[in-house]
Structures are given as structure tokens and as C-alpha cells.
Amino acid sequence: MESELVALLISGALFVTVAVxxxxxxxxxxxxxLFYASIVLGIGFTxxxxxxxxxxxxxxxxGAISVLLLSVVLITGESKLDLGARRVxxxxxPLAAAIxxxxxxxxxxxxxxxxxxxxxxxxxxxxxxxxxxxxxLILIVVFAGSMVAIVSLLGREE
Amino acid sequence: xxxxxxxxxxxxxxxxxxxxxxxITISKNxxxxxxxxxxxxxxxxxxxxxxxxxxxxRLLSDAFVVLSVLVGASVxxxxxxxxxxxxxxYGTLNPDEIRRLRR
Numbered sequence: 324m325e326s327e328l329v330a331l332l333i334s335g336a337l338f339v340t341v342a343v344x345x346x347x348x349x350x351x352x353x354x355x356x357l358f359y360a361s362i363v364l365g366i367g368f369t370x371x372x373x374x375x376x377x378x379x380x381x382x383x384x385x386g387a388i389s390v391l392l393l394s395v396v397l398i399t400g401e402s403k404l405d406l407g408a409r410r411v412x413x414x415x416x417p418l419a420a421a422i423x424x425x426x427x428x429x430x431x432x433x434x435x436x437x438x439x440x441x442x443x444x445x446x447x448x449x450x451x452x453x454x455x456x457x458x459x460l461i462l463i464v465v466f467a468g469s470m471v472a473i474v475s476l477l478g479r480e481e
Numbered sequence: 482x483x484x485x486x487x488x489x490x491x492x493x494x495x496x497x498x499x500x501x502x503x504x505i506t507i508s509k510n511x512x513x514x515x516x517x518x519x520x521x522x523x524x525x526x527x528x529x530x531x532x533x534x535x536x537x538x539r540l541l542s543d544a545f546v547v548l549s550v551l552v553g554a555s556v557x558x559x560x561x562x563x564x565x566x567x568x569x570x571y572g573t574l575n576p577d578e579i580r581r582l583r584r
Contacts, residue, residue: 344516
């Protein structure tokens with residue numbers, strides 16, 4: 324039962340944050356809501372037993388991509404980054420706190436029903452390294468290609 | 482038979498994916514399009530993750546989600562760099578305006 328409750332909470336939080344992000348007319352509000360959506364998704368992965376995925380999602384989307392989006396917003400000046408997003412942030416904080424609290428409760432109580440009680444991150448890494456090394460190679464190629472493309476695009480003179 | 486939490490997460494993931502795709506097509510701002518793309522990636526990741534429930538250790542689906550997260554982030558970073566270049570060239574992020582200026 325708890326696992327269904329957690330799934331419902333995560334889905335609800337994701338829908339709320341994504342809806343705020345897509346419906347907001349200000350880019351700054353969208354950015355903040357999207358940041359919360361990444362955090363919620365990361366918490367969801369972690370609660371369902373994959374800390375690696377949760378960490379990866381939070382680092383890449385809530386960390387790197389959010390900062391990149393923010394810098395592009397500042398470069399292009401598409402949005403006046405005032406504190407108008409305070410209401411959105413205030414609405415999202417209790418939601419994120421509730422999800423975090425229930426997640427911690429289910430993980431530490433050990434009565435998590437369908438939820439995983441052990442972390443499978445090492446197994447996933449082991450599986451990737453031993454059985455799917457080509458995926459890792461493709462990842463490295465894609466990453467290197469994207470970095471070269473970004474440097475080439477941003478280094479272009481007007 | 483799928484567990485209830487798997488069904489909920491799959492439905493959420495699919496809904497987010499379609500929401501993101503619809504928003505990409507509707508959006509009148511390239512930055513918003515990139516954000517919508519991120520939402521679509523979130524949905525795809527969630528659906529992929531949930532698809533591995535109930536079949537023992539869900540290593541393959543997790544490996545696919547790792548791939549999807551990293552490829553999605555790379556695509557998004559390149560998209561943002563392209564947006565900066567487009568803004569420098571045309572001074573706007575509205576796709577219709579850019580199309581008009583190109584002519």
C-alpha cells in the first residue's frame with residue numbers, strides 16, 4: 324500500500340511541477356518548477372531502489388542543465404529574473420518536503436511493500452561494465468561530440 | 482499483471498512524454514521548447530524505469546535510463562548552445578519571427 328502511495332505522491336508532484344513549468348508565462352518560474360521536477364524524479368528513482376539513477380538525474384538535470392538554462396536566460400535576457408517566482412517556490416517546498424518525508428519513512432521502516440529496500444546501483448554499474456560496454460562507448464562518443472559542438476557553436480564569431 | 486505502482490508510474494511517464502512533445506510543437510519560445518524537451522525526457526525516463534518492475538533485478542531498464550539521461554542532457558546542452566547562436570544572429574527566440582527574418 325505504501326508503495327502505491329509513494330508512486331501516487333511522486334506522480335502528483337511531477338504533474339504539479341511540470342504543469343507550473345509549462346503553463347507559466349515567465350521563463351524564471353518555468354526554470355524553478357523544472358528544477359523541482361528534476362529533484363522529485365531523482366527522489367523517485369532513489370526511493371525505488373536505484374540511488375545511482377537518482378543521483379545522476381539530480382546532478383545532470385537539477386545541477387548542470389538548470390545552471391545552463393539559467394545562463395542562457397541571462398545571456399538572451401528573455402526573462403526578468405525578479406522574485407515573482409516566490410509563490411511557486413513556496414507552493415513546491417511543502418510538496419517536496421512531504422515526498423521526502425514519506426520516502427525516508429518507507430525506506431527506513433523496512434516495510435516498504437513493492438519498494439526496494441536495498442540499493443541496486445552497484446549491480447547496474449557492474450551490469451553496464453561487463454555486459455553492455457558498447458553502451459558506455461556510445462555514451463562517451465555522444466558526450467565528446469556534444470562538447471565539441473558546444474565549444475564550436477559558442478566560440479563562433481558574429 | 483502489472484503492479485499498481487508500476488501502472489501509476491508508467492501512466493505518469495507516458496503522460497509527461499506526450500505533454501512535453503505537445504508543448505514543443507505549441508511553444509512560441511525556443512527556451513520553452515528546450516524545457517518541454519526536458520519534460521519529455523523526464524517522462525521517457527520514468528516510463529523506462531517503471532517498465533523494469535516485476536521481472537527480477539531490473540538491470541537492463543536501469544541501464545537504458547542511464548543512457549537516456551546522459552544522451553538527453555547532451556542533446557539539451559547542444560540545443561541551448563544553438564539557442565545562444567540563434568539569438569546572437571536574429572535577436573529573438575520566437576520561431577515564427579526567426580523564420581520571417583530568414584527570408
